[in-house]
Amino acid sequence: MVDTPAPLTDVEIWPLTGLRVVSDDLELRAPDDRTMLDLARLAAQGVHREDEMPFVVPWTRGTPVQVARSVMTYQWGLRQRTTPADWAIELAVLRDGEPLGLQGMYAKDFRITRTAETGSWLGLRHQHGGVGTRMRLLILHLLFEGLGAERATSSAFVDNPGSTGVSRKIGYRDNGVVRTARDGAAVDSRQFALDRDAWDARPDALRLDVRIEGLDPVLDQLGLAP
Numbered sequence: 186m187v188d189t190p191a192p193l194t195d196v197e198i199w200p201l202t203g204l205r206v207v208s209d210d211l212e213l214r215a216p217d218d219r220t221m222l223d224l225a226r227l228a229a230q231g232v233h234r235e236d237e238m239p240f241v242v243p244w245t246r247g248t249p250v251q252v253a254r255s256v257m258t259y260q261w262g263l264r265q266r267t268t269p270a271d272w273a274i275e276l277a278v279l280r281d282g283e284p285l286g287l288q289g290m291y292a293k294d295f296r297i298t299r300t301a302e303t304g305s306w307l308g309l310r311h312q313h314g315g316v317g318t319r320m321r322l323l324i325l326h327l328l329f330e331g332l333g334a335e336r337a338t339s340s341a342f343v344d345n346p347g348s349t350g351v352s353r354k355i356g357y358r359d360n361g362v363v364r365t366a367r368d369g370a371a372v373d374s375r376q377f378a379l380d381r382d383a384w385d386a387r388p389d390a391l392r393l394d395v396r397i398e399g400l401d402p403v404l405d406q407l408g409l410a411p
Contacts (some may be wrong), residue, residue: 195397200406201267201274203399206323206331211316213276213288213323219261220277223284225253230308232286239306241367269408270294278307278320285311288320290328296408299335301328318351319393325355326395329384332409337379338367350351352377356387 196203206213216224229249230242233239237245266273273404275289286307290343295301303324307317328334341348358375404410 189397190366193262195404200399200402204276204290204403205396205398206276207396207398208319208323208393210281211319212279212321213320213327214279214402215274216260216277216287218282220279220284221257224260224277224287225256227286227308228306229253230254232306233309239342239348239369239404241365243368267406269296269406272407276324276365278305278316280311280316285322287317288324290324295332295334299333300338301332301334301336302338302340303328304339317347318354318391320354320390322393323395325379325384326393327397329381330395331397331400332404332407334382337384339379341377342367342374344372344396349375349377352379355379355391358383 202217204213204215228245229252232245236272244259246251247255247321258274264275271293271332272295273289273291275287278285278288288303288305289374290301290303292301298372303321305317305320305324325337325362328337338360339348339352340350340363343362357379360376360378363374363376365374366372401410
C-alpha cells in the first residue's frame with residue numbers, strides 16, 4: 186500500500202499567505218482574492234481628488250468598474266513577479282479587519298543591495314487620520330527588522346504633500362529630484378532615502394509595538410533565509 190503524502194499547506198505553496206505585520210488595530214497582510222475584490226471596490230469609490238494624480242500610471246481614472254478591474258489585473262500580475270531577484274509585494278492594509286488600502290515594497294537584487302522602494306494608496310475616506318504614517322512604519326519595520334534592509338527609498342510628485350510629509354516625518358533624507366512624464370507633461374518627483382541608522386534613531390513617538398508573523402517561510406521564498 187502506497188502512503189499518500191499529506192497535502193501541501195497554503196504557506197508551503199505560497200509563503201506570503203501566512204505573512205502578518207500587526208500593530209494594535211492595524212495589520213498588513215497579503216490579499217487573497219476576496220480581499221482584493223474589497224480593495225477594488227474601495228478604489229472605485231476614490232483614492233484622490235479629481236484634480237490630483239499621484240501616480241505615474243493613471244490607474245485611478247475611468248469608470249468605477251474600470252478602476253476596480255485595474256486593481257484586480259495589476260494585483261494578479263504582481264504574483265508572478267515574486268522571485269529572489271525581483272519582487273513587488275503589495276500588502277493589504279486592514280484596520281480591525283476592514284481593508285483601507287495597499288502598502289507595497291519593491292526591490293531588485295535585494296540580497297545584494299539591501300534596498301527596497303515603498304509605495305501605497307489609501308481609500309479617500311480613510312485619509313488624513315494618521316493611517317498613512319502607521320502603514321509606512323509597519324512596512325519599514327518589515328523591511329528593516331524582518332528582511333534585513335539597509336536602506337528604504339520613496340518618492341512623491343511635488344504636488345503630493347501628503348506622501349512627502351510622511352517621509353519627512355519619519356526621517357527620510359532628501360535624495361534628489363527626478364523629472365518624469367505624467368499625463369503628457371513633465372513633472373518633478375522628489376526622491377527620499379531612509380538608511381538603517383536613521384531608522385534606528387527615529388523618535389519614540391514613531392516606535393510602534395509591531396509583531397511579524399509567518400516571516401521565516403517568506404525569507405526562504407525571497408532567498409533571504411540564513
